[in-house]
Amino acid sequence: xxxxxxxxxxxxxxxxxxxxxxxxxxxxxxxxxxxxxxxxxxxxxxxxxxxxxxxxxxxxxxxxxxxxxxxxxxxxxxxxxxxxxxxxxxxxxxxxxxxxxxxxxxxxxxxxxxxxxxxxxxxxxxx
Amino acid sequence: xxxxxxxxxxxxxxxxxxxxxxxxxxxxxxxxxxxxxxxxxxxxxxxxxxxxxxxxxxxxxxxxxxxxxxxxxxxxxxxxxxxxxxxxxxxxxxxxxxxxxxxxxxxxxxxxxxxxxxxxxxxxxxx
Amino acid sequence: xxxxxxxxxxxxxxxxxxxxxxxxxxxxxxxxxxxxxxxxxxxxxxxxxxxxxxxxxxxxxxxxxxxxxxxxxxxxxxxxxxxxxxxxxxxxxxxxxxxxxxxxxxxxxxxxxxxxxxxxxxxxxxx
Amino acid sequence: xxxxxxxxxxxxxxxxxxxxxxxxxxxxxxxxxxxxxxxxxxxxxxxxxxxxxxxxxxxxxxxxxxxxxxxxxxxxxxxxxxxxxxxxxxxxxxxxxxxxxxxxxxxxxxxxxxxxxxxxxxxxxxx
Numbered sequence: 033x034x035x036x037x038x039x040x041x042x043x044x045x046x047x048x049x050x051x052x053x054x055x056x057x058x059x060x061x062x063x064x065x066x067x068x069x070x071x072x073x074x075x076x077x078x079x080x081x082x083x084x085x086x087x088x089x090x091x092x093x094x095x096x097x098x099x100x101x102x103x104x105x106x107x108x109x110x111x112x113x114x115x116x117x118x119x120x121x122x123x124x125x126x127x128x129x130x131x132x133x134x135x136x137x138x139x140x141x142x143x144x145x146x147x148x149x150x151x152x153x154x155x156x157x158x159x
Numbered sequence: 160x161x162x163x164x165x166x167x168x169x170x171x172x173x174x175x176x177x178x179x180x181x182x183x184x185x186x187x188x189x190x191x192x193x194x195x196x197x198x199x200x201x202x203x204x205x206x207x208x209x210x211x212x213x214x215x216x217x218x219x220x221x222x223x224x225x226x227x228x229x230x231x232x233x234x235x236x237x238x239x240x241x242x243x244x245x246x247x248x249x250x251x252x253x254x255x256x257x258x259x260x261x262x263x264x265x266x267x268x269x270x271x272x273x274x275x276x277x278x279x280x281x282x283x284x285x286x
Numbered sequence: 287x288x289x290x291x292x293x294x295x296x297x298x299x300x301x302x303x304x305x306x307x308x309x310x311x312x313x314x315x316x317x318x319x320x321x322x323x324x325x326x327x328x329x330x331x332x333x334x335x336x337x338x339x340x341x342x343x344x345x346x347x348x349x350x351x352x353x354x355x356x357x358x359x360x361x362x363x364x365x366x367x368x369x370x371x372x373x374x375x376x377x378x379x380x381x382x383x384x385x386x387x388x389x390x391x392x393x394x395x396x397x398x399x400x401x402x403x404x405x406x407x408x409x410x411x412x413x
Numbered sequence: 414x415x416x417x418x419x420x421x422x423x424x425x426x427x428x429x430x431x432x433x434x435x436x437x438x439x440x441x442x443x444x445x446x447x448x449x450x451x452x453x454x455x456x457x458x459x460x461x462x463x464x465x466x467x468x469x470x471x472x473x474x475x476x477x478x479x480x481x482x483x484x485x486x487x488x489x490x491x492x493x494x495x496x497x498x499x500x501x502x503x504x505x506x507x508x509x510x511x512x513x514x515x516x517x518x519x520x521x522x523x524x525x526x527x528x529x530x531x532x533x534x535x536x537x538x539x540x
Binding site: 096 | 163193194195198199202203220221222223224225226227228
Binding site for chain 4: 322350353354
């Protein structure tokens, strides 16, 4: 996350927003954010959203996710907003939407559906 | 890809292997490769596998993928092997397996199923 | 769809609701709707939602979908509500939520993310 | 499963084959098996493959699956073959391939990647 220049900009029970600012090394040809960056910050947002509903000594582990890439991620900032769709004791199902902000306008560029596992009392393995 | 230190190590019709060597900035706590790196190189491998079956002037676009994370990706190298499962004219369905190599032994750490779109005669948007 | 006793109960541009009433043959042990029924009506709802944004002579084809099963589907009716998340010319990305209604209360029992293909001017292959 | 006329035709540790014979009510226009049938038997095959590696008093629950539909499922029999890709204590990751057999030839018509949960000592909820 630090490597991506990403930071949590909103956090409440079952919801997280993460933002990553434009950096040349996160982009591919044509100055788009690489799809891998969308996937990484959406996955992280899902993990933190799940974690916000877990006991304090828990750790999170991404079991799996699916992402649909909807539009090129062009802009000065990439924003992932994740929420917990279902909060089971062991598994949390989360969804995340990724937007690229350019000149004040947000474009919806990816949507994710993820399964996150809660490991009670174990050291963090998935950050 | 360059940013991840990833390189294509095998390429034939409908099959691609990509390897990324250990770098401190690709890892999280405990010296594991970050899950985002597995996702990124598996996605790239699927894209190149699809591209290997397309006309020369085509470009590839990842429509969507799903990844299951199977084991922590610890080791000195991460390897993604992708193949085309079905090659339609517009869409290629690809699968990829990701392995972490440590002391000569490979551990299966992720599996991906992806849908790649072929854009004939357009400049590359997804590299 | 007829086989499942399913029917479209709401239809507007980019949105469809489908309902299936309880039938003994759609359930498994414990009188739950079988997960396959949730998958089938959510997939159909995504297909119709996509179709609502296509030219009249188009046909739809489900490329792929992912479904998370959130809770047992117990009740007298199963309801799938699908919307188009992104409407490209060739591909529509749709999401669907499935609810089981019991004694007037809806329980969220599944969530789907699907990719639907538009085949212009071809006979229907995916209904 | 009974409703689909499906039956287990092979079962060993970590592998299951399920077959469903042609029935008019399982097909849509053009005498293809409905995509929902492919999804249902592939999901069941994944569940049984996972179950084959669990303690006897366990039950299985499908957490989620993704399916790519590769080709129309035309023929006299639909065959799903599932294997366990990773067998964790709580979660099993399974893959399944679906084939339609027609005049002795099998066509690959769907591929699935699924996450199955093991519930130790609980009554079956997902059969």
